Amino acid sequence: MVPSGTLEINARVFEMRQNGEEIVNLSVGEPDFHTPSDAKMGGIRAIAENRLRYDKAPGLMELREAICRKLKNENGLSYTPDQIVVTNGAKQCITNACLALLNPGDEVLIPAPYWVSYPEIVKICGGTPVFVETRREHDYKLTGEDIASCATPRTRMVILCNPSNPLGTVHTREELEDIAKVCAAKDIYIMSDEVYERICFAEEFVSMASIPEARDLTILINGLSKSIPMTGWRIGYTATTAEIAKAMGALQGHITSHPSMVSQWAGVAALDHCADYTQMMVGEYRKRMKAAVQFLREELPEAPFIEPQGAFYLFIDISCVREKMEAMPEASGLYSKDFTMKLLNEKHVAVAPGSAFGMDGFIRIAYAADLETIMEGLRRIRDLIREMMKENR
Numbered sequence: 224m225v226p227s228g229t230l231e232i233n234a235r236v237f238e239m240r241q242n243g244e245e246i247v248n249l250s251v252g253e254p255d256f257h258t259p260s261d262a263k264m265g266g267i268r269a270i271a272e273n274r275l276r277y278d279k280a281p282g283l284m285e286l287r288e289a290i291c292r293k294l295k296n297e298n299g300l301s302y303t304p305d306q307i308v309v310t311n312g313a314k315q316c317i318t319n320a321c322l323a324l325l326n327p328g329d330e331v332l333i334p335a336p337y338w339v340s341y342p343e344i345v346k347i348c349g350g351t352p353v354f355v356e357t358r359r360e361h362d363y364k365l366t367g368e369d370i371a372s373c374a375t376p377r378t379r380m381v382i383l384c385n386p387s388n389p390l391g392t393v394h395t396r397e398e399l400e401d402i403a404k405v406c407a408a409k410d411i412y413i414m415s416d417e418v419y420e421r422i423c424f425a426e427e428f429v430s431m432a433s434i435p436e437a438r439d440l441t442i443l444i445n446g447l448s449k450s451i452p453m454t455g456w457r458i459g460y461t462a463t464t465a466e467i468a469k470a471m472g473a474l475q476g477h478i479t480s481h482p483s484m485v486s487q488w489a490g491v492a493a494l495d496h497c498a499d500y501t502q503m504m505v506g507e508y509r510k511r512m513k514a515a516v517q518f519l520r521e522e523l524p525e526a527p528f529i530e531p532q533g534a535f536y537l538f539i540d541i542s543c544v545r546e547k548m549e550a551m552p553e554a555s556g557l558y559s560k561d562f563t564m565k566l567l568n569e570k571h572v573a574v575a576p577g578s579a580f581g582m583d584g585f586i587r588i589a590y591a592a593d594l595e596t597i598m599e600g601l602r603r604i605r606d607l608i609r610e611m612m613k614e615n616r
C-alpha cells in the first residue's frame with residue numbers, strides 16, 4: 224500500500240496551524256453542513272429506547288427497507304432487502320465487494336483520475352489495479368472503448384465513480400449504456416460508486432444499475448456521508464444481486480458485523496425525513512460552484528477545468544506552471560504535489576494535488592466551505608499562478 228497522497232499536505236496544515244497560522248482549507252472532501260436534526264433524533268431515540276443490541280450482519284431490516292424505498296422512489300430501481308448490505312461507510316462497501324469478488328491477481332480497471340482509496344483497496348483484497356487513461360475530449364470520463372482497449376481475460380471488475388471525485392463530471396445515460404455494453408460482452412463487474420449521486424447539477428442522475436444490460440453486473444455503492452452530511456456516523460450501503468449481497472454480508476459478519484445500531488437508526492430517519500435538507504445543501508453547493516467557475520474563467524483563464532455537474536470538487540489544470548515547477552531545485556518529479564506545497568507555504572491555501580488521484584498536472588479544490596473562504600482561496604491561487612507566470616516571461 225502507498226500512503227494517501229494528501230498526507231504530506233495534511234501534516235503541513237496541522238504543523239502550520241499549531242504555529243498559529245491561518246489556513247484557507249479547500250482540501251477536505253467533507254460537507255461543511257451539520258447532520259440534520261431529524262437524523263440525529265433517530266439515533267437519540269434508539270439510545271433512549273435501548274435499541275442497541277446485536278442485529279443482523281448485513282444491516283438493520285428497517286434501514287435496508289428504507290434504502291429500498293429510496294432506490295425505488297429516487298432511482299426507479301427495484302431491490303429487496305436481501306440485495307442490500309449496510310456497512311461502516313461506503314469505504315467498507317468497496318472493500319467487501321472486492322473481497323467477495325476478486326481472486327488473487329484478478330485485474331480491476333480504474334479510470335484515472337480516481338478516488339485515492341480505490342487502488343489501495345483493490346491491492347489489500349489481492350487484486351491488481353490497472354489504470355485506464357481517460358481523454359480530454361471525453362471530459363476524462365471513462366468510455367466503453369477505454370475498457371475494451373485495457374481488458375484482458377483476467378479483468379474482473381471496473382470501478383466507476385459517478386459523479387466523479389475529483390472531476391465533478393456526471394455520466395449521461397448514453398455514456399453508461401456504452402460502458403455497460405462492453406462490460407456485458409466481456410462479463411466484467413461494474414462497481415458503481417454513486418456516493419455523490421444527490422449532489423448533482425445535471426438535468427438527471429442515472430444510476431448504472433438502471434441500465435438493463437448492467438443490472439446484474441452492478442455493485443452499486445452509496446451511503447449517507449455526502450448526500451446527507453453524516454460522515455462520522457459511518458453508514459454506507461451496497462445494492463447488488465442477492466448472491467453477491469449474501470457473500471458480502473457473510474464476510475462482514477466475520478469482520479465487523481453490522482454498523483453501530485445508533486447510526487443505523489439515524490440512517491432510517493435520515494432517508495425517510497431529510498430530503499429537504501439535502502435539497503437546501505445542494506442549492507448552496509450549486510451557488511458556490513457557479514461563483515467559483517465564474518471567477519476562474521474571468522480571472523484565471525490559464526488554468527482550464529471542466530465545469531462540474533456533481534459532487535463538490537473542481538479539478539483544475541495547472542500545466543501552465545509545469546516548466547517553472549519542474550525547474551525548481553527541490554522538484555520531486557510530481558509537479559502538482561510541489562505546487563500544492565508551494566501554495567500552502569507561500570499563500571496559506573490547502574488544496575489536494577492531482578498526483579494523489581493519479582493525474583499530475585491538476586489540483587483539486589473542494590467547495591465544501593463557505594463562499595467567502597472559497598473566494599479567498601481562489602484569489603490566492605490566482606495570485607500565485609500569475610506571479611509564477613510573470614517570472615516566466
Ligand SMILES: Cc1ncc(COP(=O)(O)O)c(C=O)c1O
Nearest residue numbers: 252312313314338388446448459
Ligand atoms: C468517491 C468516494 N467514494 C467513497 C467515499 C467514502 O465514503 P464513506 O465516508 O461513506 O466511507 C468517498 C469519501 O471521500 C468518496 O469520495
